[in-house]
Amino acid sequence: GSVPDPIVTQMTLELKKQGIKVGGWLPAKRYTELPVIDEGDYVVGINPFLSRTATTLMRRRKCKLIGAPFPIGPDGTRAWLEKICSVFGVEPQGLEEREAKIWDSLEDYLAIIRGKSVFFMGDNLLEISLARFLVRCGMTVPEIGIPYMDKRYQAAELALLEKTCLEMGAPLPKILEKPDNYNQIQRIKDIQPDLVITGMAHANPLEARGINTKWSVEFTFAQIHGFSNARDILELVTRPLRRNNSLRDLGWDKLVKEEATV
Numbered sequence: 001g002s003v004p005d006p007i008v009t010q011m012t013l014e015l016k017k018q019g020i021k022v023g024g025w026l027p028a029k030r031y032t033e034l035p036v037i038d039e040g041d042y043v044v045g046i047n048p049f050l051s052r053t054a055t056t057l058m059r060r061r062k063c064k065l066i067g068a069p070f071p072i073g074p075d076g077t078r079a080w081l082e083k084i085c086s087v088f089g090v091e092p093q094g095l096e097e098r099e100a101k102i103w104d105s106l107e108d109y110l111a112i113i114r115g116k117s118v119f120f121m122g123d124n125l126l127e128i129s130l131a132r133f134l135v136r137c138g139m140t141v142p143e144i145g146i147p148y149m150d151k152r153y154q155a156a157e158l159a160l161l162e163k164t165c166l167e168m169g170a171p172l173p174k175i176l177e178k179p180d181n182y183n184q185i186q187r188i189k190d191i192q193p194d195l196v197i198t199g200m201a202h203a204n205p206l207e208a209r210g211i212n213t214k215w216s217v218e219f220t221f222a223q224i225h226g227f228s229n230a231r232d233i234l235e236l237v238t239r240p241l242r243r244n245n246s247l248r249d250l251g252w253d254k255l256v257k258e259e260a261t262v
Contacts, residue, residue, distance in 0.1 A: 001046035002027055003225060010226045011046070011071065018085050018092055026053075037061045044068055044084060046225060048157065049125040051150035067153075069160040071225045072126070073133030073233065074102040079160055102227050106137075109234035112241055114138035116194035119187075122146045122179055123199040123216035128154055130197070130219060132161040133233065135170050142171075142191050145179035195240060212240040 008029075012022045024035020026043075037043070039062040045054055048070055057063040068083035069076050078099045085092040103110075118134055120127040122145025131141045151158070165172045176184075181202065188196060188211060195212045196202075203213040218236055223229045 001025075001050055003046060004223055005029060007046075007223055007225045007229070010228065014077075014081055014226070015084065017094075018081065018090055020084060020088055020090060037063060040064065042066055042087065044080075045153070046071060046080075047126075048129055048154055051153035054153055067156045069132075069157045070129045072129040073136065074099045074227050074230050075136050075164065076129060076133060076157075076160070077225070077227050077230075079156075083156065098227060102230055106230060106234060109231070109238050110137055112238045113194075113234070116140075116241070117142060117191070118195045118197060118237070119191065119193040120144045120146075121181065121184055121196060121198040121202060121216075122176070123197075124220045126216070126219050126224075127197075128157050128161060128175070130233070131173055132157065132164050133230070134237065135161070135164050135168055135173075137234070138168070140170050141173040142193065143184075143187065144173045144175045145184060146175065146177055149175070149177045195237065197237075212244065214240055 003025075008025055015022055023041065024033065026035060026037075028034045037057065041061070041063050042065075043054065043057050043063045044066040045051075045068075054065050058065055066084055066087050069079040071077040071080040078095045081095055082092050113134070115138060117140045118131075119142055120131060125146060125148065127144045127146045131144050135141055162172060164170075185202070185206070188206065189209070193211070195214060196206055197214050197216050197219075198206065200215055200217065203215055206213045214236060219233070222232050222236060224233050
């Protein structure tokens with residue numbers, strides 16, 4: 001997957017701690033660093049939108065795909081590492097403690113979003129992974145819109161989403177592929193979620209109707225993979241909610257979205 005250098009370094013080190021050496025990243029930062037991929041090599045995806053790349057590697061290069069959840073959020077990162085370890089017959093060390101430590105450090109953000117709802121309109125294929133992480137954070141997700149769903153490539157992520165919802169006692173989200181945006185907006189009006197993660201085109205119209213929004217494209221360009229970057233995801237998710245709280249504290253109630261009567 002195409003990820004920034006710090007992510008490459010972090011994830012390579014995480015696997016090195018478990019005694020697993022990464023042969024290379026595709027694409028690499030430099031052409032000369034592109035890995036040689038031979039028949040029987042193991043490959044694993046780091047982003048949910050790489051299903052065609054995975055299929056090509058399996059068909060043309062006869063690689064073996066490790067079907068793991070994606071390393072987004074502490075829960076996803078742990079599951080990703082554990083799945084890779086299981087394929088190589090390695091007993092993972094210290095991942096449970098590492099994940100627990102990260103969750104403890106996120107408590108200031110979790111207090112803001114716990115019990116709130118988030119609606120995904122669908123834009124960049126990161127929706128399932130982000131929804132799973134936010135359910136683990138204590139949010140509810142009434143609906144996940146997604147432009148395209150490869151159920152084989154995302155099978156492990158879908159299974160982890162279902163498991164997370166059961167463990168958290170949250171309802172399983174309704175997943176819609178290529179959703180009709182007009183109908184979605186009607187459902188948003190009925191549900192009145194605390195936050196909608198959407199493409200830029202729908203953000204301003206929803207804000208005008210008193211709905212908090214966050215641009216989905218920000219998650220595409222932010223560093224969201226690995227244990228330490230979970231804080232960055234929650235920084236983005238909570239920003240609209242924190243902004244409204246700040247406006248209310250300043251006494252600018254007319255600017256707070258809840259007061260809008262459009």
